[in-house]
Amino acid sequence: MRAFEDAATLSSGRFMYALPNIYKVKKFFNFGSERRLKESIAIVHEHADNIIRSRIEEKAKKINEDLLSRFIDNDENSAEFLRDIVISFILAGRDTTSSALTWFFWLLSSRPDIEKKILTEMETIRLRSGKNIGDTYSFDELRDMNYLHAAISETMRLYPPVPIDTKNCRNNDVLPDGTFVGKDWFVTYHTYAMGRMESIWGENCGEFWPERWLEDGVFRQESPFRYPVFHAGPRMCLGKDMAYIQMKSIAASVIERFEVEALEKDKRPEHLLSLTLRMKGGLPVRVKERCVDVIG
Numbered sequence: 029m030r031a032f033e034d035a036a037t038l039s040s041g042r043f044m045y046a047l048p049n050i051y052k053v054k055k056f057f058n059f060g061s062e063r064r065l066k067e068s069i070a071i072v073h074e075h076a077d078n079i080i081r082s083r084i085e086e087k088a089k090k091i092n093e094d095l096l097s098r099f100i101d102n103d104e105n106s107a108e109f110l111r112d113i114v115i116s117f118i119l120a121g122r123d124t125t126s127s128a129l130t131w132f133f134w135l136l137s138s139r140p141d142i143e144k145k146i147l148t149e150m151e152t153i154r155l156r157s158g159k160n161i162g163d164t165y166s167f168d169e170l171r172d173m174n175y176l177h178a179a180i181s182e183t184m185r186l187y188p189p190v191p192i193d194t195k196n197c198r199n200n201d202v203l204p205d206g207t208f209v210g211k212d213w214f215v216t217y218h219t220y221a222m223g224r225m226e227s228i229w230g231e232n233c234g235e236f237w238p239e240r241w242l243e244d245g246v247f248r249q250e251s252p253f254r255y256p257v258f259h260a261g262p263r264m265c266l267g268k269d270m271a272y273i274q275m276k277s278i279a280a281s282v283i284e285r286f287e288v289e290a291l292e293k294d295k296r297p298e299h300l301l302s303l304t305l306r307m308k309g310g311l312p313v314r315v316k317e318r319c320v321d322v323i324g
C-alpha cells in the first residue's frame with residue numbers, strides 16, 4: 029500500500045512543476061522522483077497481477093466469483109486491461125472513502141453538537157428496530173440516517189476526496205457558456221474551490237453545517253454540477269452509493285461506541301495533494317470507549 033500511495037503522490041506531483049515537461053527529462057534519465065515512481069509502479073503492478081492470478085485460480089475452483097471474475101471471463105480483455113481495472117478500483121474505492129472519513133472525524137472532533145445529533149439519529153433508529161449498540165446496521169437503517177448522510181456530504185463539500193479533476197479534450201469543442209476548448213487542451217475543474225464558493229453555497233459557505241443538506245429532516249440531493257464531488261454526467265462515479273454505505277456504516281459503528289478526539293483539533297491539518305486530498309502526516313487521535321448514558 030505504501031507503493032500505491034507513493035505512486036499516486038509522485039504521479040500527481042508531475043502537475044506541480046513550473047516547467048510542465050521536466051518530468052519527461054527525469055523519466056528519460058530515470059532519476060529522482062521518476063525513478064521512485066517507476067519502482068512504485070512496478071510493485072503496484074506486481075500486486076495487481078497477484079490479485080488477478082489468484083482470482084483465475086479461484087475461478088477454476090468456482091469460488092469467490094466477483095466483478096473481476098467477469099472481466100476475466102471476457103477473453104478480449106488483455107492482461108494489461110485487467111491490471112488497470114484492478115488498480116482503478118483500488119484507487120477509486122480505497123483512498124477516496126478513507127480521505128473523506130479522516131476529514132469527517134477531524135471536523136467532528138471540534139463539533140460535539142453535530143456528533144450529538146448523529147448519536148440521537150442512531151439511537152432513534154436503534155429503538156425503532158430493537159437493536160443494541162454494536163449490532164450491525166442493515167442497508168435500510170443506514171439509508172435512513174439522513175443526518176449522518178448530510179454530515180458526510182458536508183465534509184466532502186469542504187474536503188472533497190478528489191479535489192481537482194482534469195480532462196483532455198479529444199476534439200475542438202465549445203462549452204455551454206461559449207468558451208472555446210481546443211483539441212488536446214486540458215480542462216480542469218476545481219471541486220475544492222467550488223465547495224467553498226459563496227455564489228454556490230451562500231454566505232456561510234465556509235461553515236461546517238450539515239443542515240444545509242436537509243429539508244424537513246430528509247437529505248436533499250444537490251445537483252452534481254454544483255457539487256461535482258463524484259463528478260457529473262455520463263462518467264460519474266460508479267461507486268457513489270456503495271461509498272456512502274461504506275462510510276456511513278464505518279462512521280456509525282465507530283461513533284456509537286467510541287469518542288474520537290483529534291489531538292490537534294484546533295490546528296488546521298496540512299493538505300497532502302496526491303490524486304486524492306489526504307491529510308499530511310495522517311490524523312493522530314485519542315480514542316475512548318463511549319459512556320452509554322452520555323448518548324441520550
Ligand code: HEM
Binds near residue numbers: 193
Ligand atoms: C467518497 C468516495 C468516492 C468519491 C469522492 C469518488 C469520486 C469519483 C470521481 C470524482 C470520479 C470521476 C473521476 C474522473 O473521471 O476523473 C469517480 C469515478 C469512478 N469511481 Fe468513484 N469515488 C468514490 C468512491 C468510489 C468507490 C467506493 C468505488 C467502487 C469501488 C468507485 C468507483 C469508481 C469508478 C469505477 C469510476 C470510473 C467511472 C467512469 O469512468 O465511468 N468510486 N469517482
